[in-house]
Amino acid sequence: MSEGTTVLTGTQKVAVVLMNMSHEQAAQVMREFSEIEAEEIAAELVRLRKVDSAAAEQALLEFHDLTVQGGWQSRGGRDFATGLLEASFGAEKAAGVMSRVASSMAGKAFEFLDAAESGQISSLLDGELPQTIALVLAHLRPDQASAVLSALVDPLRTDVAQCIATMGTATPEAVSVVADTLKVRAGAVVSPRDAIEIVGGVQPLVEILNRSDVAMERALLDGLDERDPALADEVRSRMLTFADIVKFEARDVQQVLRGIDANVLATAMKGSTETVTEAIRTNLSERNRELLDEEIDALGPVRVSQVEEARAEVVRSIRDLEAQGIITVQRGDEEEYVD
Numbered sequence: 001m002s003e004g005t006t007v008l009t010g011t012q013k014v015a016v017v018l019m020n021m022s023h024e025q026a027a028q029v030m031r032e033f034s035e036i037e038a039e040e041i042a043a044e045l046v047r048l049r050k051v052d053s054a055a056a057e058q059a060l061l062e063f064h065d066l067t068v069q070g071g072w073q074s075r076g077g078r079d080f081a082t083g084l085l086e087a088s089f090g091a092e093k094a095a096g097v098m099s100r101v102a103s104s105m106a107g108k109a110f111e112f113l114d115a116a117e118s119g120q121i122s123s124l125l126d127g128e129l130p131q132t133i134a135l136v137l138a139h140l141r142p143d144q145a146s147a148v149l150s151a152l153v154d155p156l157r158t159d160v161a162q163c164i165a166t167m168g169t170a171t172p173e174a175v176s177v178v179a180d181t182l183k184v185r186a187g188a189v190v191s192p193r194d195a196i197e198i199v200g201g202v203q204p205l206v207e208i209l210n211r212s213d214v215a216m217e218r219a220l221l222d223g224l225d226e227r228d229p230a231l232a233d234e235v236r237s238r239m240l241t242f243a244d245i246v247k248f249e250a251r252d253v254q255q256v257l258r259g260i261d262a263n264v265l266a267t268a269m270k271g272s273t274e275t276v277t278e279a280i281r282t283n284l285s286e287r288n289r290e291l292l293d294e295e296i297d298a299l300g301p302v303r304v305s306q307v308e309e310a311r312a313e314v315v316r317s318i319r320d321l322e323a324q325g326i327i328t329v330q331r332g333d334e335e336e337y338v339d
Contacts, residue, residue, distance in 0.1 A: 015044035036325075109179040110139040112186070118147030124182050130156060134163035135178055142207040142319070149208055150216045157216075158223030164205045165224075165231055202231070206238045210319050214308045240318060240329065242268055242311035246279045252327040253283040256318055262288070266295035267310035270302050 008016065018026040018041070030038055113121055113136075121144065125133050133152075137145040137160065149157060209217050224232035245253060257265065257280065269277060281289055321327045 009044075011040050012044050014041055018045070109175050110136060110182075112183060113140060113144070116144075116186075118144060118151065120186075121148050122151045124185055130159035130163045131167075132178055133160045134167055135174070136182070137208065138164055138167065138204045139175075142204075142211045142323075145204075145208045146211040146216075149220075150212060154219070154223060158220060158227065161205055161220050161224060162227060162231070164208070165202045165235060167201065167204075202234055202238060206235055206240075207319070209235070210240050211316050212312075214305065214312050217312070240315050242314055243273065243276050245314070245318075246275050248279075248327070248329075250283055252321075253279060255321055255327050256314070257283055257288075259317055259321075260314055262291045262295045264310045264313055266292055266299055267302055267306055268314050269296070270299070270307045 018029060021029070030041070033041065113124075116124075121136075121140070125136060125148070128136075133148075133156075137148060140148070149160060152160060209220065212220075221232055221236065224235065245256065248256070260268075265280070269280065281292070284292060318327070318329065322329045
């Protein structure tokens, strides 16, 4: 936040109040927020490295029931946010929240590409090294990155996929240099932002592949198989599949099925296990079950490629709903919670 700013958002005001409390008090307050709320507050704590006294006073006066002693403090920044989250939720969950905060904030360096077509982004990246392309794609929305990755020709496409999966921590300077270069090349006039590091890895590649068509998914995994079989196996193990629908809560299955055309669903179900079929049928209304049965009866033999593409469409729908926060996808390395 810049000097002299007096208008704060609600989340920024919460951050200012926490910055002016003792660490123990702030941690106790933070525990009252949900993880999503805590993530938003943590992002503001990272941004608010220094707050002018007038802005702090204005925010604190709104919390008139709090007793504040001494002068205004300015203890924002990444270390403060991390420490507060660790005290509130524990080290493991804090690391996950800060990872999402870092990814979100780093992605803002490339937000000028949000409205760009995949062809325009491909043109901007033409001639760049695989490492550079990987860095950019890791910051884009998975659907955007998938389209750009699809347009690449092997071996470059496999090079980029491998770089995404094995990418470590990119420094703020590296992110800034790449983003600024693309802004100039694109003719975009965007005010500079305070970049923060983003961690690459297998999951960003998985997110991209889960939004890709079957042909590109198969080609990329085949390419990775030749170069690094262990990496290819790890990517496959993390990828969401049509059969994973049996792992969802009933309400989430219903949300997914609500947006799927009956013909697509009938095609996707061809050759499915009894468990998958039952999970789908029990979460459809009686009328929709009748429509599904009619589609299944009318289908007849279907090519394997058609079944795979229909299942990929369901997976893409699941990912879109997850991105919107409508459903929750339980990953294998996540712990379940108990009351």
